[in-house]
Amino acid sequence: MSNIIRTCIGCRTKLAQNTLYRFICKDKNIFSYKGEGRSFYICKSCVLDEKNISKSAKRLCKNNKDYVDDIKKILKQKGA
Numbered sequence: 795m796s797n798i799i800r801t802c803i804g805c806r807t808k809l810a811q812n813t814l815y816r817f818i819c820k821d822k823n824i825f826s827y828k829g830e831g832r833s834f835y836i837c838k839s840c841v842l843d844e845k846n847i848s849k850s851a852k853r854l855c856k857n858n859k860d861y862v863d864d865i866k867k868i869l870k871q872k873g874a
């Protein structure tokens with residue numbers, strides 16, 4: 795399971811899935827992935843780069859909302 799490789803949406807680096815944060819975009823909102831929908835991944839260095847994740851999230855959700863606060867909230871809940 796640990797050798798599944800996924801691409802970070804921020805920097806396009808390919809990393810093991812278990813080292814990435816996984817999110818979904820549903821109805822133009824970002825949530826922590828819970829087993830349904832199309833997910834995307836952000837690596838641990840990109841979550842620290844607000845400009846980068848904001849741009850990537852907007853592109854993925856096809857919405858111009860600033861998702862930085864949402865992502866930060868999710869990360870806090872995860873204990874990151």
Ligand SMILES: [Zn+2]
Nearest residue numbers: 802805837840
């Ligand atoms: Zn990254």
